[in-house]
Amino acid sequence: MGTRSKPAEILPGTLDLLILRTLDAGAMHGYGIAQRLKQVSDEVLQVGESSLYPALQRLLLNGWVEAEWGASENNRRARYYKLTAAGRKQLAVERGEFARMIGAIQKVLELA
């Protein structure tokens, strides 16, 4: 097959963590999350709709974020996501794990 193009993607498994961390700062709509990730990461992390929205649905389903319709900066209806208590807990867990993993990888890269 080999016809599917592969855009520069985020490390697998980290998108949920990145979204949760972004929302930790406050409620945001989907487009805002994408923009924020791009900005903060100096345009390294670029999230497409096809991975962002399914990920948001997954977080909703797990009860880690809540969604609410509101008005956007330019006065259009937009859906805002915010962290729930369970989401905050999950964020802590995932951060811890991520740090452990990164630390381990670093160690290997330096010493092995």
Add this chain to the structure above:
Amino acid sequence: MRRAWRKLLYRLRRAQLEAELAEELEFHRSQLDSGQGGLQMGNITRAKEESRDMWSFLRLERLWQDLRYAARLFGRTPGFTMVAVLSLALGIGGNASMFSLVNTLLVRPLPYHEPGRLLRMTGVYPRAALPVFQQQSSSMDVASASPGSACNLTGEGEAIRVVESNTSANFLSVLGAAVARGRAFEPGENTPGRDQVVILSNSLWKTKFRGDPAIVGRSIAVEGVNRQIVGVMPPAFSYPSARVQLWTPARLDPSKMEEYWGGEYVPLIARLRPGATLAQARGEIPALAGQVRRLFPFPMARDWNAAATAISMQQDLTGDIRGRLIILLSSVGLVLLIACANVANLLLSRATTRRKEIALRTALGADRFRIVRQLMTESILLACMGAGSGLLLGRAALSMFKSMLPPSTPGLSSVEIDWPVVVFVAILALLTGVAFGIAPALSVAQVDLTESIKTGSQRSTAGVWTAVRSWLIAGEVALTLILVISAGLLMKSLLRLAEANPGFDPAHVFSVQISPNQAACSERAGCIALYDRIIAEARRIAGVSEVSVVNTLPLDGELPAIPVDVEGHPKSADYPAPMLWAGAVSPGYLRMMHIPLLEGRQFTEADSAQAAKVLIITRATARHFWPGQSPIGKHIKSAAEAQWRTVIGVAGDVRQFSLAANLPDFVGGAIYMPYAQSTVGARQGVEQIPAAMHLLVKARTDSPRLRGEIRSLAGDQAPNAPVGEVRPLEEVIAVSVGDFQSMIRVFTGFAATAILLAAIGIYGLVSYWVTQRSYEIGVRMAIGATRQRIVSMVFAQSLRVALFGIGAGVLGALACTRFLASLLYGVSTTDPVIFAAVMALLLGIAVSATAVPAWKAARINPIQSLRAD
């Protein structure tokens, strides 16, 4: 849990979720377009799809989707679906029913306590052996039960004929079976004076005594002896066979020499004592048998039961049918294999024609796993439909298979399609589904996207899968060949049997059995007078031309053999008294049955009880004892009597015992005696005249009036004796080969199914091949190939596969048909005529299955086929 709950909620407000998501995405898109983000990434459809997946019970919904899709597809191709489902139904149905039979009859343990410790001693033994075995064996508890013989049950309504088994008092406790009512025999009830008790079978209790709850304690007369009913067995009990209707204690009375040492020889059964092993039991038996041999009051062959051993009771009870069941099981297995190969082949060819569709779906973003799963779902659904209809078919097949086994087989009536079998069928269906689902799925997963979409149809066959299909079809042809050859051999046997001269002419002869108690004939003259009267009365019936009586009908399965002394053939320890089939006939019998008299004279009325005793022997008997001489004037006598009987005639041989084989090995020949002088062996030193006889009447026309008159005449003359049904003699013969015929019917059915499946397989392969190559054929024609050339190219393709299959099949058949040997008659297991005919038949089928696609290939229009792509 909570996740699932939320999903359920989502399911309910799906439309709303869809709308919200659409709006959200629209917002996102508009933000991008307004230039703030610039770069557009990702695929909207995919975002929607994946979010949607997030909301749903994905697996279930996809399964449902796959199922719906498969069902729609089947609906569009009803021909394909029907052939595939039917193939599977035949294979699975046959297997379900055979598995039920094998499970109940061969695998399921006997319904007794610790059945694995039950044994049967090989050989048969006189009653005298029982106490020896019981007292001397240290490893076994020994019992006996005779196989069952017919006797009269009187004293309660109309006299009837029932089957009685003589048993040791302990036989129920050895078996570990319990009575349903009353009690088992008690120790000591084998001794004379205490033996007048009887246990009824459940069926006899139900039919004859209408299930009377107060039956225990009542008295009935069994063969003229009053016996008290002490027990009734439960319905499932059928030892030694389902024929037996009542059990009586075998009397152990050493003073009655004939009964104790002669009479009926019975099998011994035993239960291993706690701690004892089969090897210990086997070690004991030859010594015990040797001890019995030395106790005989007359000399026995030195090797009498010298090699006796013990086999498990299960093996003993299923011994006769084991071979037949295994043959049937393997042939339904073959049919299932053929069916699977066929369906795999059908699915494979369809998968290839669906390449374009699948390539398109892949291009639209379906992942490979999803497509493979769709194909698997299709084949499993197909398998389940096959299994469902197979189960229905299996019920019908089961009753057919049951009719092919002897009705006395223990446990046969309780066989039905049961739950373990349903599970077995389900697993079978799933396995076949997965098995033939995998090949097409793999074949599809290799689809080269751009290539497929560009060309639309295949220009050349995808090498490896076509090879797989050719192998499948060749294998199918090989298996079919084996089945058809087996069916052919059986059919030729039947033909041979029909041609076999039974030695008598059953046309227009009617028979009815009249069976007074043996005790009624203690006065020989009484019985002689009775049958004289019956013969005289029967002659008066309008339309009757000839009348006679005989003690056994040919091919009825009875074997009245007696030990004899033959003049010039002294007995020794190594050559004990030969056994001869003893016919007691009235003078008209041989003439009426058209049994030819080859030498000497017929019996006449003058050969009465007072006259000199005479015999007619069969030709085979004459040749056996006096080869190259005339037997007339030679002498034979029953081993127990003093006076010689003189041979006065030689009659043609008759298939007395079975059409396939004349007499069992231990019977050395056959003699006829005039009824008035006849003997069926001595009892207490007195020669016994047979009491139960068949009245034979020859009449041109069959009518209910005639049958009624014959029956009532017999009833009038012998008021206390059971009188059987009036049967045409031809029916008796038909029954004796019925077993064989039903076996042949099943095999023919298998063979026909296999041929049909193979024809479909070849047709499918070739027409697929032609479709695939239509472009190539077009090119060939465009550059000048003639139609003949194209046709022969197609035939070469199909015949190569068929010939490979036939070659392999012949080898397989050579290896397999010897297992049929016991069922064949007059045909070698490698009969060249059958082999050649079947090979030709299959080749012919391959040719005709190829004809249509070849014709289509020849009519391919080169212009069209070249433009098509």
